[in-house]
Amino acid sequence: MEYELRAEYAERATPESVGARVALWHMTAAGEVLTLCGLRLDRAAWTQPSTAWGTDAVDPFCRDCGVKYLRMNTSG
Numbered sequence: 652m653e654y655e656l657r658a659e660y661a662e663r664a665t666p667e668s669v670g671a672r673v674a675l676w677h678m679t680a681a682g683e684v685l686t687l688c689g690l691r692l693d694r695a696a697w698t699q700p701s702t703a704w705g706t707d708a709v710d711p712f713c714r715d716c717g718v719k720y721l722r723m724n725t726s727g
Contacts, residue, residue, distance in 0.1 A: 653681040654701040654720065656709050657692050666695045673697070676709040678716040687723075688715035 660666070661674035677686035678701070684692050703709050704720070 654678055655681045656699040656701060656703055656712075657684070657686065658697040659690065659692055659713075660696070666693055666697060675711055675713045677713045678704065678720045686713065686716055687719040688713055 655678075656676045657679045658666070658673045659675045659677055660668070661672045664671040676699070677688060677690060677692065679686050679692070684694050684696075686692060699709060704712065704717075
C-alpha cells in the first residue's frame, strides 16, 4: 500500500484560507482523507509524499499516525 502525508490546518482554516498554517501532518493511504489516527481531513488539503516523513518538511507530525505507520512497516 502507498501512503502520503496530508495536512491538518490550524484554527479551523481550510487549504484555500489566506495564510493557512499546518497544525499537524498526518499519514493517510495515498489519495484518501482518513488518517491512520482516525481523523478525516479535507480532500483539498496539502499533501506530501510519504518519503518526507521524519524530515523537517512535515514537522510537527501526528504521533499516533507515526506509531501506526511504523508498526505497519515493521511487522513481519
